Each structure stands twice: as structure tokens, then as C-alpha cells.
Amino acid sequence: MKKSIIFIYGIISYIVFLIAFIYAIGFVGNIIVPKSIDSGAESTLFSSLLINVLLLSVFALQHSIMARPQFKKWFTTIFSPAMERSTYILLSSLALLFIYWQWQPMTTIVWETESKIAIYVLRAIFFLGWGIVLLSTFMINHLELFGLAQIFDNLKNKKTPNPEFQTNYLYAFVRHPLMLGFLIAFWATPSMSAGHLLFAIVTTTYIFVAVKYLEEKDLKKAIGKKYETYQKEVPMIIPFTKTNSRANEDNSVKIN
Numbered sequence: 411m412k413k414s415i416i417f418i419y420g421i422i423s424y425i426v427f428l429i430a431f432i433y434a435i436g437f438v439g440n441i442i443v444p445k446s447i448d449s450g451a452e453s454t455l456f457s458s459l460l461i462n463v464l465l466l467s468v469f470a471l472q473h474s475i476m477a478r479p480q481f482k483k484w485f486t487t488i489f490s491p492a493m494e495r496s497t498y499i500l501l502s503s504l505a506l507l508f509i510y511w512q513w514q515p516m517t518t519i520v521w522e523t524e525s526k527i528a529i530y531v532l533r534a535i536f537f538l539g540w541g542i543v544l545l546s547t548f549m550i551n552h553l554e555l556f557g558l559a560q561i562f563d564n565l566k567n568k569k570t571p572n573p574e575f576q577t578n579y580l581y582a583f584v585r586h587p588l589m590l591g592f593l594i595a596f597w598a599t600p601s602m603s604a605g606h607l608l609f610a611i612v613t614t615t616y617i618f619v620a621v622k623y624l625e626e627k628d629l630k631k632a633i634g635k636k637y638e639t640y641q642k643e644v645p646m647i648i649p650f651t652k653t654n655s656r657a658n659e660d661n662s663v664k665i666n
């Protein structure tokens with residue numbers, strides 16, 4: 411395929427991701443966006459539960475299958491390797507937009523606070539969570555993670571180097587700061603509806619399963635002993651739960 415078309419495809423994918431990411435803040439936080447987690451007409455509890463779990467499962471399946479090294483290998487036998495990450499980002503973002511669109515509100519309040527201070531603090535923690543997510547993407551490699559490095563390098567006839575294994579900054583405190591950011595953002599709310607609680611429970615379960623059984627397995631395979639040492643020394647998600655907060659000073663390992 412023409413390099414310029416791949417470039418435009420990558421840029422469009424990134425724009426769709428930006429829209430899905432920014433919308434996610436409004437959707438989960440019930441702010442600004444026209445359709446949020448608690449807005450819209452309510453249906454029966456059973457049908458809402460079923461539809462919402464199905465929606466989240468579609469995202470989980472798409473995300474997990476496309477992140478597998480075997481899938482990436484297969485994809486690159488058909489399409490340019492430069493398109494692989496952009497396609498992953500595009501389909502993940504479309505799956506997210508589909509969730510926002512079809513999400514069935516379940517507005518029964520499970521817990522809430524009326525204290526003004528608590529509301530401000532929880533709101534601040536919510537935004538802190540999203541901030542951690544964004545910051546973590548730059549600590550790994552934002553451009554590579556979202557396919558931009560690949561499409562730029564492809565234009566210059568260059569192969570994008572594999573990403574560096576990061577063990578510094580937030581990655582010195584937990585192995586999955588990006589996921590920690592999501593967990594904070596999904597749970598920190600002054601008013602927890604049944605729908606929001608369902609969203610938080612299902613996404614938390616998925617994050618733990620995907621990280622432990624898929625991502626870490628792949629990283630161990632790609633990095634080997636160094637990743638095992640990192641696992642021993644740095645907590646998975648909750649900071650300060652291991653005596654050493656730092657794995658190895660040398661982060662010059664590439665992820666194959």
C-alpha cells in the first residue's frame with residue numbers, strides 16, 4: 411500500500427483515539443458530553459445488565475485478541491507492519507465509541523456523598539487518574555504506543571525500533587501505572603450508580619486478568635530474566651507494597 415495512504419490512515423486512527431479518550435473522561439465522569447454513563451432512558455435491569463456486559467466483552471475480546479503476538483504476526487503477513495498499531499488503536503477506539511453510544515444507564519445510586527469537600531477531593535482524584543494514564547503513555551513511548559512512530563518511520567523508509575523496557579518514573583513504583591490510572595478514574599466518583607459500579611467492576615476484572623495472564627506473559631517472553639526481576643521488586647498495581655521500589659537501573663532492554 412502507498413506510504414502516504416498508510417500515513418493518513420495512521421493520523422485518522424490517532425484522531426479517532428483522541429476523540430474516544432477525551433470522550434471517556436466525560437462519559438465516566440458524567441461531565442459535558444451528551445451521552446454519559448448515567449444519562450439516557452432507562453430500560454429493565456436485566457436487559458441493561460446483559461447489554462452492558464456484552465458491550466464491555468466486545469471491547470475486551472477485540473483488545474486482547476489484537477494484542478497477541480500471534481495476531482500481530484498474522485496481520486503483518488497481509489498488511490504493512492506500519493499499519494498494525496494504528497489498526498489496533500482505531501478498532502479499540504471504535505469499540506469504545508460503540509460502548510458510549512449503546513451503554514444502558516442503570517441509575518440506582520449505590521453510594522454517594524453530599525459533602526462538598528469529599529466531592530471536590532473525589533473529582534480531583536478522578537482527574538489525577540486520567541492524568542496518570544496520559545503521563546504513563548509518554549513514559550513508555552506515546553508515539554510508538556499509538557502507531558505514530560511507525561507511520562512516520564514508514565514514510566522515511568525506516569523500520570521503527572522496538573520500544574525500550576521502562577522501569578523508571580512511575581514504572582519504578584508500579585509495573586502498570588497506566589492501568590492504575592484507569593482504576594483510579596473508574597472508581598473515584600462522588601456518586602456511584604449501579605451502571606457505573608458495573609462498569610468499574612467489569613473493567614477492573616478485565617484489567618487484572620489481561621495484565622496478569624496476557625501482557626505480563628508476553629513481556630516475560632520478550633524480556634526474560636529482567637522482567638522476572640522487575641516483577642519481584644516492583645508491585646503490580648498498588649505502590650509501596652514491596653520492599654524495593656525499583657527493579658534495575660539499566661533500562662536499555664528492548665521489547666521484542
Ligand SMILES: C[S@@+](CC[C@H](N)C(=O)[O-])C[C@H]1O[C@@H](n2cnc3c(N)ncnc32)[C@H](O)[C@@H]1O
Nearest residue numbers: 546550574575576577581585586587588589590
Ligand atoms: C496500554 S500499554 C499498558 C502498559 C502497562 N500495562 C501499564 O499499565 O502501564 C500496553 C503496552 O505497554 C507495553 N509495556 C508494558 N510494560 C512496559 C514497560 N515496563 N516498559 C515498556 N513498555 C511496557 C506492553 O508491551 C504493551 O505493548
